[in-house]
Amino acid sequence: MYKKVKACRICGNPNLKLFLTLGNIPLPNGFLTKNQLSKPEKYFPLNACLCEKCGLVQLQEIVNPNEMFKNYVYIPSTSKTRMNNFSEIAEYANKNFKLNHNSLVIDIGSNDGSLLSYFKGYGIKTLGIDPAVNLAKIAELKGITTINNYITPVLAKKIYKKYGQANVITATNVVAHIDNLYDLFKSVEILLGVNGVFICEFPYLLDLIKNNQFDTIYHEHLSYFSIKPLIKLTSRVNLELFDVFRSNIDGGSLRVVFKKKNIKLEINAKIKKLLDNENNYGLYNFSTYQKFAKRVKHVSDNLQKTLKKIKKQGKTIAGYGAAAKGNILLNYCHINDKLIDYIVDSTPYKQGLFTPGTHIPIFPEAEIMKTKPDYILILAWNFAFEIMDKEKKYKVQGGKFIIPVPKVTIN
Ligand code: JHZ
Numbered sequence: 328m329y330k331k332v333k334a335c336r337i338c339g340n341p342n343l344k345l346f347l348t349l350g351n352i353p354l355p356n357g358f359l360t361k362n363q364l365s366k367p368e369k370y371f372p373l374n375a376c377l378c379e380k381c382g383l384v385q386l387q388e389i390v391n392p393n394e395m396f397k398n399y400v401y402i403p404s405t406s407k408t409r410m411n412n413f414s415e416i417a418e419y420a421n422k423n424f425k426l427n428h429n430s431l432v433i434d435i436g437s438n439d440g441s442l443l444s445y446f447k448g449y450g451i452k453t454l455g456i457d458p459a460v461n462l463a464k465i466a467e468l469k470g471i472t473t474i475n476n477y478i479t480p481v482l483a484k485k486i487y488k489k490y491g492q493a494n495v496i497t498a499t500n501v502v503a504h505i506d507n508l509y510d511l512f513k514s515v516e517i518l519l520g521v522n523g524v525f526i527c528e529f530p531y532l533l534d535l536i537k538n539n540q541f542d543t544i545y546h547e548h549l550s551y552f553s554i555k556p557l558i559k560l561t562s563r564v565n566l567e568l569f570d571v572f573r574s575n576i577d578g579g580s581l582r583v584v585f586k587k588k589n590i591k592l593e594i595n596a597k598i599k600k601l602l603d604n605e606n607n608y609g610l611y612n613f614s615t616y617q618k619f620a621k622r623v624k625h626v627s628d629n630l631q632k633t634l635k636k637i638k639k640q641g642k643t644i645a646g647y648g649a650a651a652k653g654n655i656l657l658n659y660c661h662i663n664d665k666l667i668d669y670i671v672d673s674t675p676y677k678q679g680l681f682t683p684g685t686h687i688p689i690f691p692e693a694e695i696m697k698t699k700p701d702y703i704l705i706l707a708w709n710f711a712f713e714i715m716d717k718e719k720k721y722k723v724q725g726g727k728f729i730i731p732v733p734k735v736t737i738n
Contacts, residue, residue: 329371329390335378336385336508336549337556345387346616347544347623349373352658353683354390355545355651356400360679364686369394373655375544375551381559382611384532384551386544389506392458392477395547396504399459400676401651403441408713410441412576413499416526417445420495424524426451430494433486433518435478435511436501440466446495447471454490456482461676478505483514492520499528500577503548512564516587525566525585533610534579538733541623542652542659543578553610554602557583570595577709578732627660629735634666637702644729645700646670647714648707649677649689656706656731657685664688667704671695695721702737704729 334341351370359368374387403409420426432446437455439462446453447470455466455473463475476482496515505511515525530543532553544551554571561567569592570584586592609615637644646653649672657663663685671692672678680689695703695718703718705711708730715728715738722728728738 328369328394329388331388332385335381335383336506337383337560338378338381340378340380343376343378343385343387344613344616345374345376346613347375347541347620349375349541349544349655349659352545352655354395355547355654355683356395357654357683358400358649358677358680358689359683359686361681364681368684370684371546373544373546377611377613377616378556379611379613381556382553382605383556383559384553384616386546386549389549390546392504392506396458396477398461399438400674402439402462402465402674402676404439405673406707406710406713408710409576412574413442414445416442416497416499416528416582417449420497420524420526421446421449421451424495424522426494428452431490431492432495432497433490433493435496435498435515436504437466437471437473438462440469440471440473442497442499443471444469454486454493456486478511478514480510480513480517483517487517492523493518494520494523496523496525497527498525500530502527503529503550503552506549508550508560509563512560512566515585516565519566519587521587522590523587526582527585528574528576528580528582530577531573531579531581533605533608536610536615536619537608538578539619539622539626540578540652540732541619541626542656542732545651545655547651552581553605554581554598555605555611558598558602561585565589567594568598569593571598571601573601626732626734630656630660630731631662633729633735633737634662634704638666642701643668643698644702644704645695645698646687646704646706647695647718648672648705648710649674649682650707650709652709653706654683654685657682657687662704668698668700669694670706692717695726699724699726702727702729704731706731708732 443453566585
């Protein structure tokens with residue numbers, strides 16, 4: 328059901344150094360039905376280590392992807408902030424790479440087709456690839472043709488034969504899910520036209536470490552990227568990094584753009600600047616991660632203490648956003664249904680279910696104004712502004728928001 332990583336997936340270094348042990352935790356999107364609550368749950372180790380050679384942070388154990396991605400409850404269309412980010416990516420690609428009605432955009436990990444629908448809006452041809460059976464069906468209903476499988480070089484060749492080469496390939500919040508990165512890049516090389524570009528986005532390791540975002544470390548995210556390991560990776564493939572953007576999404580993400588090596592395009596000087604910045608911060612030094620692990624323990628202790636104190640005063644606490652990261656936070660900090668009465672989430676697939684390991688019920692967002700809890704713990708802290716804006720009325724009526732990272736704050 329899971330395997331131990333033997334060597335760094337980018338540079339092959341067998342001496343990966345463990346810096347964070349979050350313990351045995353159920354899968355972060357493994358929500359439970361009422362009937363499942365009394366049955367034993369599957370727990371998987373969650374340990375993060377650093378490759379000191381290339382700088383890639385990675386999990387020590389890998390869960391079989393079919394356990395996580397065949398039936399997927401997470402959909403991006405529940406957040407305005409995320410949809411705006413997708414719209415921005417489509418606009419950037421459309422403007423900068425002169426796409427037209429004959430162009431093809433392929434999205435790897437296309438989920439419910441949310442990102443591709445923006446490209447479709449420009450009249451561009453689209454194709455999604457995603458292993459989730461439930462989500463491929465939804466994407467198809469939106470008119471986004473979706474290949475319901477994992478990307479591999481074999482599949483890439485078949486797609487190429489049927490659909491031709493792509494002008495743009497996108498992969499948002501999915502590269503970290505993929506164990507064999509060389510196979511991913513090989514697949515992209517097969518599918519990408521001569522002048523095509525590959526745009527990826529994922530949470531930036533530098534932001535994760537600086538801002539104590541330990542709950543972003545979970546079974547689905549096998550790798551935690553920064554610039555240095557990406558450059559190392561491209562030394563062995565026919566793709567080259569030529570542009571990079573930092574975005575605020577998910578607490579700080581990197582959007583990176585690759586081109587084929589033989590195509591002459593200016594390499595943005597921002598790449599070298601970011602690399603220097605990472606070096607200066609000590610992002611490749613083990614001691615940085617030892618300090619991070621200490622801060623994580625502190626945030627967790629503090630959050631537990633704060634919630635227990637509130638509960639002792641006879642006050643009520645609800646959670647906001649049954650995010651995957653929220654489930655890591657709840658399990659690691661031992662926050663269960665004794666401390667949190669319920670969690671609200673706008674995702675229809677999560678409503679009526681219970682959180683893995685901590686067994687907190689999930690309701691639609693309207694429950695907040697029905698029961699008016701004294702405090703809301705924002706589990707989807709990456710959308711804190713959007714959520715606080717949505718729940719202005721609750722705040723005006725005296726409600727308080729608790730934001731767990733980078734440090735516990737009450738608003
Ligand atoms: P959100 C998922 O992680 C999984 P999660 C994945 N591995 C990944 O990398 C990231 O996404 C990007 C809800 N919500 O996006 C919706 C409201 O209810 O932080 C979501 O369930 N009301 C692919 O799950 C959750 O919060 C709202 O107003 O950690 C947010 O989950 C808003 C804004 C959100 O991703």
